[in-house]
Amino acid sequence: MAYSEKVIDHYSNPKNVGTLDKASKNVGTGLVGAPECGDVMRLQIEVDETTGIIKDAKFKTFGCGSAIASSSLATEWLKGKSVDQAIAIDNMDIVEELNLPPVKIHCSVLAEDAIKAAINDYRSKNGLEQLVFEEKGVH
Amino acid sequence: MLKLPIYLDNNATTPMDPRVLETMLPYFTQHFGNAASRNHPFGWQAEEAVDYAREQVAKLIGADPKEIIFTSGATEGDNLGIKGVFEMYASKGNHIITATTEHKAVLDTCKHIEKLGGEVTYLEVKANGLIDLQELEAAIKPTTILISIMYANNEIGVVQPVQEITAIARKHGILFFTDATQAVGKIPVDVNKDGIDLMTFTGHKMYGPKGIGALYVRRKNPRVKVTAQMDGGGHERGMRSGTLNVPGIVGFGKACELCRLEMEADTTRISVLRDKLETELMKLEEAYINGTTEARLPHVTNISFKHVEGEGLLMGFNKNIALSSGSACTSASLEPSYVLKALGLGDDLAHSSLRFGLSRFTTEEEVDYTIKAISETVLKLRDMSPLWEMYKEGIDLNSIEWAHH
Numbered sequence: 001m002a003y004s005e006k007v008i009d010h011y012s013n014p015k016n017v018g019t020l021d022k023a024s025k026n027v028g029t030g031l032v033g034a035p036e037c038g039d040v041m042r043l044q045i046e047v048d049e050t051t052g053i054i055k056d057a058k059f060k061t062f063g064c065g066s067a068i069a070s071s072s073l074a075t076e077w078l079k080g081k082s083v084d085q086a087i088a089i090d091n092m093d094i095v096e097e098l099n100l101p102p103v104k105i106h107c108s109v110l111a112e113d114a115i116k117a118a119i120n121d122y123r124s125k126n127g128l129e130q131l132v133f134e135e136k137g138v139h
Numbered sequence: 140m141l142k143l144p145i146y147l148d149n150n151a152t153t154p155m156d157p158r159v160l161e162t163m164l165p166y167f168t169q170h171f172g173n174a175a176s177r178n179h180p181f182g183w184q185a186e187e188a189v190d191y192a193r194e195q196v197a198k199l200i201g202a203d204p205k206e207i208i209f210t211s212g213a214t215e216g217d218n219l220g221i222k223g224v225f226e227m228y229a230s231k232g233n234h235i236i237t238a239t240t241e242h243k244a245v246l247d248t249c250k251h252i253e254k255l256g257g258e259v260t261y262l263e264v265k266a267n268g269l270i271d272l273q274e275l276e277a278a279i280k281p282t283t284i285l286i287s288i289m290y291a292n293n294e295i296g297v298v299q300p301v302q303e304i305t306a307i308a309r310k311h312g313i314l315f316f317t318d319a320t321q322a323v324g325k326i327p328v329d330v331n332k333d334g335i336d337l338m339t340f341t342g343h344k345m346y347g348p349k350g351i352g353a354l355y356v357r358r359k360n361p362r363v364k365v366t367a368q369m370d371g372g373g374h375e376r377g378m379r380s381g382t383l384n385v386p387g388i389v390g391f392g393k394a395c396e397l398c399r400l401e402m403e404a405d406t407t408r409i410s411v412l413r414d415k416l417e418t419e420l421m422k423l424e425e426a427y428i429n430g431t432t433e434a435r436l437p438h439v440t441n442i443s444f445k446h447v448e449g450e451g452l453l454m455g456f457n458k459n460i461a462l463s464s465g466s467a468c469t470s471a472s473l474e475p476s477y478v479l480k481a482l483g484l485g486d487d488l489a490h491s492s493l494r495f496g497l498s499r500f501t502t503e504e505e506v507d508y509t510i511k512a513i514s515e516t517v518l519k520l521r522d523m524s525p526l527w528e529m530y531k532e533g534i535d536l537n538s539i540e541w542a543h544h
Binding site: 042113 | 446447448449450451454455475485486487490522523524525526527528536539541542
């Protein structure tokens with residue numbers, strides 16, 4: 001299967017690989033997927049206390065090139081967004097941007113799940129209620 | 140000079156040896172006759188070429204030329220051998236014993252037989268990939284007519300104890316069939332020494348052409364017959380109808396002859412390269428060889444690199460190195476290799492595996508390049524892997540509640 005150029009670019013030069021301090025109150029961590037399924041994503045956001053803007057985002061991903069590219073792209077998109085704007089990121093935007101084929105759509109869903117999990121982790125640390133998201137169920 | 144891309148997927152198919160091609164060429168245009176045409180020189184020439192090739196093929200496996208039935212390849216041979224015995228020996232019983240790590244052509248043929256009212260026992264393999272001989276013997280019933288165990292595995296290269304298996308089959312008067320696709324031409328296979336009754340193999344895994352293979356069917360002690368699975372002109376002693384693929388057969392014959400003459404030298408050279416590749420890659424942390432190293436094809440190794448995913452790993456170098464992975468992230472099912480799972484590997488390790496198959500044409504330079512490229516990619520992806528980070532922090536990955544999707 002041939003990968004799109006954008007997937008290859010993110011795979012070869014991934015953006016924002018790394019780890020934020022998960023103990024920090026301003027950091028939300030989302031860990032989604034499972035080793036048995038062949039992909040695990042950990043996505044982290046660091047939110048500016050005063051502005052509510054995501055000032056940093058990092059990821060680490062175990063998975064195929066499309067999974068790595070999806071999470072790399074997600075961190076790029078997260079930076080500079082408010083938490084509310086981040087919630088609106090849809091997996092199909094990732095599919096479109098990376099030209100993912102149908103068999104790789106689950107990679108984009110995983111990235112969206114990781115964003116939401118990170119946001120909910122951040123919210124719970126800050127005494128906010130958990131957001132309930134609709135199941136995408138594409139896995 | 141190193142030429143890219145490098146081909147290390149020789150268990151899937153091998154390049155054809157140029158000497159094979161040369162032998163085949165006249166049989167496409169000049170000597171194009173039908174080997175069954177008995178009335179003119181075109182037919183005679185084709186028949187003569189087929190007879191000669193049949194001898195070359197038989198000689199490689201210690202068989203009589205009359206015991207060679209030409210087929211379109213190993214899949215057809217698996218179907219003809221197993222279904223053919225099931226039909227021919229229906230009055231004796233309906234039970235077949237095979238193993239879970241067999242090729243799909245065997246497993247799916249057995250599934251088909253189950254639908255026809257046959258009974259099939261699928262033996263589990265041990266962690267080293269080999270079957271348990273005691274379990275095999277215990278699985279035998281009065282209705283057992285066939286034991287079907289592959290000679291060498293296509294994913295991990297382990298070689299089954301064929302002589303011990305056939306001793307058990309003989310003792311109980313049961314026929315033994317083997318899919319020897321990966322073994323013939325690579326290691327010594329002798330149907331008499333090994334006690335094999337039926338055996339399938341194919342040209343394109345041994346530097347010959349695609350679309351041509353053979354089913355060995357024993358003629359003496361015991362005399363074995365299979366029911367034809369294709370109706371027609373009654374070619375190949377009535378067991379396989381269809382106009383013979385003369386150029387393919389000529390090439391297959393030549394490929395067998397070259398393997399017979401050069402196997403020893405090839406094996407010596409290739410196993411040194413394979414060992415180098417394996418030793419160097421095993422220097423990476425958390426790398427595991429899949430399957431026993433004690434009974435294994437000389438040109439194969441299968442290694443899991445824990446905490447990196449196989450397809451992602453391949454992407455790091457697959458423009459330049461052709462390999463395959465036990466991970467099946469491209470398929471909708473996301474199921475990793477059933478062979479690796481049968482060894483008892485967790486899905487995580489099965490997803491992290493690479494299969495290497497070297498060939499007669501593999502060079503040391505290619506192996507060196509591969510070692511470097513793969514080592515670098517593994518390290519790069521581990522830096523990017525959350526599992527690797529957790530492993531390094533001493534977190535037990537099994538203690539985490541993963542969201543299974």
